[in-house]
Amino acid sequence: MVGETRLHVDHTPDLDDLRAVTSRIVESSPLWDRQQWVLQMVDATPQTVVIQVQASADDGPSAWDLRCDVREGLIRYLRDHHPEWLPRTRGEYHP
Template sequence: MHVGDVLVVDGEWGRVEEVKLTNVVIRLWDDRVLILPTTYFTERPFQNWTRNESRVVGKTQIHVDHTADLDDLRREARRLVESSPLWDRDQWVLQMVDATPQTVVIQVQASAADGASAWDLRCDLREGLIRYLRDQHPQWLPRTRSQYQP
């Protein structure tokens, strides 16, 4: 770990500001400061998103109804990703990553230059896809089904 690295620690992500003999100072995404003893990093797992480079791939998951047309959602996701100044123009994908009895789970992955940009891009994509579903295909939003048995 180095100053400037983006870490995820206990579900919180931030950038390392200081590495001292006794503690590590991390500036979290919402501007809070997390100070942990250096022993924390030898005793517990953490993610380093920037070990080799600062580019980050952000993932956004959305539950949709089984009737949703994934090709249509993929076209809208492509439009949202390609129109975003936060996307670094490297990679993106929309995939179905899970299925439950009630919904299917789609995941959009898109790369950004750094952790902060990836966070904002994830939020923008989630908002854009939910808006698209709500306005254009409300029938694809998850719904509760029940079976009538006389």
């Protein structure tokens, strides 16, 4: 079973850094089934980009808990180490 977590972040994060943090979070979890995980930028808006993490677990309840742990871990990391990567209000976009 694959769980999916999405976060909106500012346009400025270093994705390699976020992948390294995600790797530590996922790979240290007893909920992860050791099959697969991935972090990708899956969307962009004028205000944010959307980061998606998919990670596999043995069953639905474990996938849910792993999703929550990944979200909490990434938000904690962003808050404590890179608050500038969190979404912020930007001016009107006029193409």
